[in-house]
Amino acid sequence: MGQEIVHKEEWVVSACNLDYNACGIRVKKENGIVVKIEGNPESAIGKGRLCPRGSAGLQILYDPNRVNKPLIRTNPEKGLNVDPKWKEISWDEAMNIIVEKLKEIRETDPRKLVMQGTTTAANTFLGMGMAFQEAFGTPNEFYGGGGLHCGNGAHLVNGVYHASWSLVPDFDYCNLAIYFGASKGHGAGHNANSIMLQAADARVRGMKFIVVDPHLGRAGAKADKWVPIIPGTDSALALGMVNLLINEFGVYDAEYLKLKTDAPYLVGPDRRYLRDRETGKPMIWDPVDERAKVYDDETIRDYALEGVYEVDGVKCKPVFQILKEHVSRYTPERVEEITTVPKETVVELAREFGEKAMIGSTITIGGKSYPYRPVAAIYFRGSQGHKNSVYNCISVELLNQIVGSADVPGGALGFNSVCFGYPETGKPRWEPKKGKDGFMMTGTWVVPHHQPFPIPEPRKPQKMGLNDLFPSAMHSFVYGAPDQEEIWQEFRLEYRPSVIINFGSNAVMSVGDPEPIAENLKKYDFIISFDIYLNEFTNGFADLVLPDACYLERLDPSPNYPPILNHPGGLGKWTYQIRQPVVKPLHDRRSYSEVLLEIAERLGLREALYETLNIKFELEGKYRLDPERKYTWEEICDLVLKNKFGDDKGLEWFKEHGALTWEKKPDEVYWRWRIDVRVPLYWEFLYDLRDKARKIVEELGARANIDWSFYEPLPDFKPCPSHEMEDEEYDLYGFYYREIRHTNSFTMQIPWLDEVSVNDPYTYNIEIHPETARKKGLRDGDLVWVENPHGSRVKGRIRFTEGIHPKALGFAACAGHWCDCQPIAKGKGIFFNKLLRVDWNHVNPVNLNLDLCVKLKIYRAE
Amino acid sequence: MTETARVVVKFFGFIMDVVKKPEIEVEIKEECSVMEFVHRLADMFGDRFRERVLTDCGEIRDHVRISIGKEMVDKEDYEKRLIKPGMNGEAFKLFVFSSQMGG
Numbered sequence: 001m002g003q004e005i006v007h008k009e010e011w012v013v014s015a016c017n018l019d020y021n022a023c024g025i026r027v028k029k030e031n032g033i034v035v036k037i038e039g040n041p042e043s044a045i046g047k048g049r050l051c052p053r054g055s056a057g058l059q060i061l062y063d064p065n066r067v068n069k070p071l072i073r074t075n076p077e078k079g080l081n082v083d084p085k086w087k088e089i090s091w092d093e094a095m096n097i098i099v100e101k102l103k104e105i106r107e108t109d110p111r112k113l114v115m116q117g118t119t120t121a122a123n124t125f126l127g128m129g130m131a132f133q134e135a136f137g138t139p140n141e142f143y144g145g146g147g148l149h150c151g152n153g154a155h156l157v158n159g160v161y162h163a164s165w166s167l168v169p170d171f172d173y174c175n176l177a178i179y180f181g182a183s184k185g186h187g188a189g190h191n192a193n194s195i196m197l198q199a200a201d202a203r204v205r206g207m208k209f210i211v212v213d214p215h216l217g218r219a220g221a222k223a224d225k226w227v228p229i230i231p232g233t234d235s236a237l238a239l240g241m242v243n244l245l246i247n248e249f250g251v252y253d254a255e256y257l258k259l260k261t262d263a264p265y266l267v268g269p270d271r272r273y274l275r276d277r278e279t280g281k282p283m284i285w286d287p288v289d290e291r292a293k294v295y296d297d298e299t300i301r302d303y304a305l306e307g308v309y310e311v312d313g314v315k316c317k318p319v320f321q322i323l324k325e326h327v328s329r330y331t332p333e334r335v336e337e338i339t340t341v342p343k344e345t346v347v348e349l350a351r352e353f354g355e356k357a358m359i360g361s362t363i364t365i366g367g368k369s370y371p372y373r374p375v376a377a378i379y380f381r382g383s384q385g386h387k388n389s390v391y392n393c394i395s396v397e398l399l400n401q402i403v404g405s406a407d408v409p410g411g412a413l414g415f416n417s418v419c420f421g422y423p424e425t426g427k428p429r430w431e432p433k434k435g436k437d438g439f440m441m442t443g444t445w446v447v448p449h450h451q452p453f454p455i456p457e458p459r460k461p462q463k464m465g466l467n468d469l470f471p472s473a474m475h476s477f478v479y480g481a482p483d484q485e486e487i488w489q490e491f492r493l494e495y496r497p498s499v500i501i502n503f504g505s506n507a508v509m510s511v512g513d514p515e516p517i518a519e520n521l522k523k524y525d526f527i528i529s530f531d532i533y534l535n536e537f538t539n540g541f542a543d544l545v546l547p548d549a550c551y552l553e554r555l556d557p558s559p560n561y562p563p564i565l566n567h568p569g570g571l572g573k574w575t576y577q578i579r580q581p582v583v584k585p586l587h588d589r590r591s592y593s594e595v596l597l598e599i600a601e602r603l604g605l606r607e608a609l610y611e612t613l614n615i616k617f618e619l620e621g622k623y624r625l626d627p628e629r630k631y632t633w634e635e636i637c638d639l640v641l642k643n644k645f646g647d648d649k650g651l652e653w654f655k656e657h658g659a660l661t662w663e664k665k666p667d668e669v670y671w672r673w674r675i676d677v678r679v680p681l682y683w684e685f686l687y688d689l690r691d692k693a694r695k696i697v698e699e700l701g702a703r704a705n706i707d708w709s710f711y712e713p714l715p716d717f718k719p720c721p722s723h724e725m726e727d728e729e730y731d732l733y734g735f736y737y738r739e740i741r742h743t744n745s746f747t748m749q750i751p752w753l754d755e756v757s758v759n760d761p762y763t764y765n766i767e768i769h770p771e772t773a774r775k776k777g778l779r780d781g782d783l784v785w786v787e788n789p790h791g792s793r794v795k796g797r798i799r800f801t802e803g804i805h806p807k808a809l810g811f812a813a814c815a816g817h818w819c820d821c822q823p824i825a826k827g828k829g830i831f832f833n834k835l836l837r838v839d840w841n842h843v844n845p846v847n848l849n850l851d852l853c854v855k856l857k858i859y860r861a862e
Numbered sequence: 863m864t865e866t867a868r869v870v871v872k873f874f875g876f877i878m879d880v881v882k883k884p885e886i887e888v889e890i891k892e893e894c895s896v897m898e899f900v901h902r903l904a905d906m907f908g909d910r911f912r913e914r915v916l917t918d919c920g921e922i923r924d925h926v927r928i929s930i931g932k933e934m935v936d937k938e939d940y941e942k943r944l945i946k947p948g949m950n951g952e953a954f955k956l957f958v959f960s961s962q963m964g965g
Contacts, residue, residue: 110878137878139960447959456924457917462876463960608874608884615927615934615957624932692918 013658017551018053068587110137119146145510153389159452164414169376171198181382187218194568216803240335244350251354253404264303374410415569440677482516512836534821748825767810867947
């Protein structure tokens with residue numbers, strides 16, 4: 001008789017992490033082996049759907065190329081193609097080395113530590129990673145290219161206007177959505193799976209959808225209309241539409257502008273708000289009483305939006321009047337000249353946006369009446385990934401503000417700006433509140449101790465990225481700058497970073513030209529890297545690699561919190577879910593959070609870490625961590641959950657049920673008129689930032705060529721380096737686009753994703769318009785070089801498509817690995833980032849946003 | 863109140879390079895507000911501390927958090943909440959988070 005085969009089938013509920021959406025998943029195990037991953041229909045995050053990455057995730061768990069033991073570098077030489085000569089060591093040996101290195105800099109200068117993370121696992125890094133950073137006492141963190149390329153501009157502007165990380169149309173009620181360089185609901189992006197369903201339902205319902213983008217991507221392919229545009233010129237088109245709306249068509253929501261924005265604030269000849277001498281508050285003109293009053297004076301009977309007024313002998317105009325005059329320069333003819341969008345199209349877009357806004361209409365939802373503005377202008381990485389990032393985003397946002405469609409039914413929604421909390425505990429809870437000059441402050445942000453507005457005062461740089469001098473910058477280019485040392489010297493940085501703790505970021509590939517990055521990385525004394533795969537960063541520069549547990553092996557108590565990051569917007573449900581180990585970590589892999597907890601303990605940082613976690617997770621009362629005792633990571637997660645949801649919903653409850661779901665209320669989604677806050681059309685505060693930052697720069701004697709004209713309060717189209725390129729040889733705009741099958745640089749190693757990518761004509765090749773190619777004598781499939789004006793070049797095959805602007809070249813994702821340790825990914829696709837310059841001339845002077853567009857020449861490779 | 867007493871002050875976060883040690887004792891002779899106490903610390907530690915913790919107008923910066931013992935002090939209460947000698951053994955805890963926008 002043969003042995004009886006026991007068949008044990010088990011489903012575990014968890015959260016994905018193949019990008020930072022963290023969709024709810026159900027994982028099937030057979031006899032302990034993971035065999036399938038599905039979406040969790042009980043979770044509002046993903047709604048039972050899973051993208052190709054999520055489905056393929058189990059291949060990460062069992063990939064024979066994973067790092068399974070701690071590795072120490074034995075080759076002291078470092079470089080892009082250097083063999084590190086790894087040697088396996090034990091965890092105990094590794095921990096001893098780490099603690100010794102960290103103790104040294106903690107005692108001398110904690111600022112020398114850099115915590116480096118990846119946006120892919122942002123929710124893990126934002127938890128223990130950042131808590132460790134704060135406990136250690138370093139101001140330095142870096143999120144690789146996933147951070148630097150992603151949203152310095154869009155997140156800032158969405159924070160200021162919507163108290164949110166990003167923006168989606170209200171798919172339930174929107175009738176016209178115009179996307180400027182975004183793919184929300186059609187591909188990559190925030191909570192892609194949930195909003196794909198919402199977007200599809202909206203299209204069936206009849207929502208018209210227009211995509212403005214140099215590339216016909218997943219969103220454009222499903223749109224009613226694709227409007228190709230020169231990369232980085234979105235502000236010109238948007239300002240042209242605003243000009244038509246307010247100067248030609250007279251279409252604007254006067255009530256919204258008067259009560260929810262600074263449109264009535266008076267501006268004097270010095271271009272500053274006219275302020276009350278006693279209170280310092282901005283003033284408005286009351287046309288009924290014919291006198292100026294502070295903006296929140298209870299006697300105000302009406303607000304003037306237009307005209308010129310004299311107050312104490314000073315002539316001043318309302319912001320709206322100034323805006324009208326400012327945008328009048330953006331005629332359809334001029335817009336066409338800048339953007340190549342035909343002037344007739346500019347007029348058509350503006351007219352339709354204005355008509356469909358239905359200004360003055362209301363809608364009843366849940367028995368309550370709300371203003372109804374079923375149009376939305378949405379912007380994200382495409383429009384913001386330029387030197388003129390901030391202005392591009394503000395310009396598009398003005399469309400929503402002019403017609404009053406912000407956070408009302410049918411309009412452009414921040415997600416999720418308001419939360420009333422789980423009904424039984426009232427937690428988590430937040431909503432925007434009024435700040436200086438009546439302007440909105442966010443209710444929550446990705447870190448609880450900081451907000452996008454008010455922007456902190458510039459300070460003499462303490463951060464290696466100079467972010468404290470340019471405090472609206474989340475991410476900085478300095479990490480990859482070829483003149484990094486000169487920058488630090490000029491800005492008198494008092495120390496030099498010397499140790500990196502990396503968590504999954506392949507910064508050699510994801511930031512820009514790898515040569516200067518390599519030179520910068522060589523200067524670090526010690527680099528520790530938690531990784532699931534060896535890659536170009538680890539092999540080239542890490543001294544110690546720690547085998548990280550992947551998302552199917554680790555515990556995260558809040559993969560979707562705060563939900564401005566990756567929880568679906570609009571009506572529907574709230575879901576709080578955990579990520580739990582589906583299997584115990586295989587081999588010698590260990591979870592990042594658990595290892596950091598142990599390092600902190602060994603460094604004597606228990607109290608600092610626990611107190612930081614108490615603040616970070618807002619732990620109160622009996623759920624606070626007590627430094628007098630030691631907790632496991634599981635115990636901490638249990639407290640985090642019970643603190644929010646009560647004693648009966650701790651870790652064990654979540655392990656069993658996976659997700660806690662409750663209904664959203666309409667007032668949480670459509671909050672704009674309920675909360676007494678305004679938003680600025682006129683960013684007067686940029687003058688204060690400029691003056692303070694410039695003073696510091698001058699005091700330091702820094703010679704950096706900073707264009708302070710980017711600090712004007714009203715947005716303009718400001719040309720980027722690619723627009724100003726005069727050498728006609730470099731005649732094509734190169735950019736990369738996000739490919740739904742891939743996240744950042746690491747998913748090319750997943751065999752299923754590679755297989756579909758290989759079979760897609762474009763994913764691993766260069767997109768070119770056939771007319772452009774023919775003019776250059778190039779044929780479909782030709783092997784070509786593309787080269788930037790600085791002599792960097794990459795090779796690849798061109799594929800014809802009419803879905804790209806004739807003056808542009810499109811590249812998918814962050815591909816082109818050269819490291820042997822990722823054999824599936826090696827040699828696949830194009831390493832576009834090599835063409836990016838990471839220097840002062842290619843960053844936005846307000847928020848240090850990197851310009852991701854580069855002028856290129858193309859020629860056949862012999 | 864006239865007798866002199868000592869308050870235990872603990873520092874956390876991006877201030878360690880300035881204060882050098884995680885804990886000190888500060889002598890106070892009479893009650894003062896949290897705001898006044900922070901200014902006093904700024905006087906003790908100098909401009910680097912002041913720049914890290916206070917705005918140009920002398921307000922406590924947004925990325926600073928303060929607790930007394932286990933209780934966080936609301937920003938709105940910085941002027942009202944009093945620091946008292948002894949504080950029932952509770953430490954005054956000052957957290958300086960890295961002033962970043964997000965992630």
